[in-house]
Amino acid sequence: MLKAYKFRLYPNEEQKIYLAKTFGCTRFIYNKMLAERITSYEENKDLDIKTMKYPTPAQYKTEFEWLKEVDSLALANAQLNLDKAYKNFFRDKSVGFPRFKKKSNTNNYTTNNQNGTVSIENNHIKVPKLKSMIKIEQHRKFNGLIKSCTISQVPSGKYFISILVDTEIAQLPKMDNKIGVDLGIKEFAITSDGVFFSNAKHLKRSEKRLAKLQKDLSRKQKGSNNRKKARLKVAKSHEKISNQRKDMLHKVSTQLINENQVIVIEDLKVSNMIKNHKLAKSIADASFAEFRRMLTYKAKWYGREIIIAPSNYASSQLCSNCDNKSSQTKDLSCRIYICPVCGMIMDRDINAAKNLLKLAI
Structure with a gap:
């Protein structure tokens, strides 16, 4: 391999x-x-x-x-x-x-x-x-x-x-664990077991320093050594953000691969999602596509299975208890799913992850 x-x-x-x-x-x-x-x-x-x-x-x-x-x-x-x-x-x-x-x-x-x-x-x-x-x-x-x-x-x-x-890559021992993973912005990943992986928002945390460095760069004369030094500081700041993001993605993906035999994730169309200008920066900072890529190749290496939910599968709108479909979660500010049929009350992200898990069962 x-x-x-x-x-x-x-x-x-x-x-x-x-x-x-x-x-x-x-x-x-x-x-x-x-x-x-x-x-x-x-x-x-x-x-x-x-x-x-x-x-x-x-x-x-x-x-x-x-x-x-x-x-x-x-x-x-x-x-x-x-x-x-x-x-x-x-x-x-x-x-x-x-x-x-x-x-x-x-x-x-x-x-x-x-x-x-x-x-x-x-x-x-x-x-x-x-x-x-x-x-x-x-x-x-x-x-x-x-x-x-x-x-x-x-x-x-x-x-x-x-x-x-x-090279030869040693396969991980097989297990019975199956899990659904819902991706989000407030929390990066939420599993059907109720485990939350926080979103570090590395770009947002570094925006003030990055803005200052960019401002310093714009004031330097083109072609000067001071401009080269300022450009290098901006590049190093971007590199640090990128490394922090990759480190988080590797840790989360490796933990999920090590602990589960089957992982179900959403088929997110990131190119369409970033058209929402209010959320574009946060979506890009989360790197959902890179996370999916990491899960895919690590699953291939270690003998795990990744299931991609159909793009039309409304995991957030379905009740994980009775399968009733409700449009209440189309409003992103709605964080609790309340089923009007069976009365189930659950965090919207955990409910979505449990619905994803059903595709593996």
């Missing part, structure tokens, strides 16, 4: 120069090929898009010789990423057309482990085309065959490497 391990890198100045070159070359190849595809499509709209032939990264090396200085597998993977994005667009227009990569965005490239070109030894990692080994903070060991690795530089200036490994 494939599993990725992420570690921090500490490259020296020479290695930073090589990484910057590789980031730039892969970005150039991606943008160059995307521009040519757009031009070709506009000139040949009547032809089948699948029959069109495009240049490969190797063919560009005769015109741009500096591409030879970096890893050819990184350039090839840039082409594969574009192919995937292009096919996804023509398969489903809602995903959006591939966009050009900007230099200001997170820099990254992916390379493959061909003939052992990627290896770790004494807290240093060897990557293709680079003669010296890069220092790595390997905080945990792993066994298995390294398939590929992705090196990235985040806006705060830090370097990371994500290593994809083909």
Whole structure:
């Protein structure tokens, strides 16, 4: 089974120069090929898009010789990423057309482990085309065959490497526990057992400091060193918020996976939910989609089952005792569900979680 391990890198100045070159070359190849595809499509709209032939990264090396200085597998993977994005667009227009990569965005490239070109030894990692080994903070060991690795530089200036490994993952012992999980904003997750996982609201707690840093940045002269320093402070603040959020999501998802065999969650359409401008920031801060992604891959790793409730399943409006449907909970300020038929009184979120649990039973 494939599993990725992420570690921090500490490259020296020479290695930073090589990484910057590789980031730039892969970005150039991606943008160059995307521009040519757009031009070709506009000139040949009547032809089948699948029959069109495009240049490969190797063919560009005769015109741009500096591409030879970096890893050819990184350039090839840039082409594969574009192919995937292009096919996804023509398969489903809602995903959006591939966009050009900007230099200001997170820099990254992916390379493959061909003939052992990627290896770790004494807290240093060897990557293709680079003669010296890069220092790595390997905080945990792993066994298995390294398939590929992705090196990235985040806006705060830090370097990371994500290593994809083909390894064996020990399955958790099977159990009979089944649980329904209702997601919310006031409380992040509520289980059918009545357990509440609080919503830390990391962005909201850091908004004042972030606003001050953004204000300081806006006052700095463009191109100055003071502006670079201010931009770095903003980036580090955003990175801290992101890390806090991921830490919470990992802890909650891991606990649910460890304690339950079957987990039922809602099929939340986050893209539609954030159209509510009053709640958009809180919904985005909660990261429901990322939480679902974590539950899904962890369940696959450890032999658990995730059941996704149908999008039209009104878990909040149904009575978990008699199945009567009431529209009272359409008002988000209504926190207690009172059934007009059987008289049951229950917290609206626990009631919704119990209704979700019924899909597993």
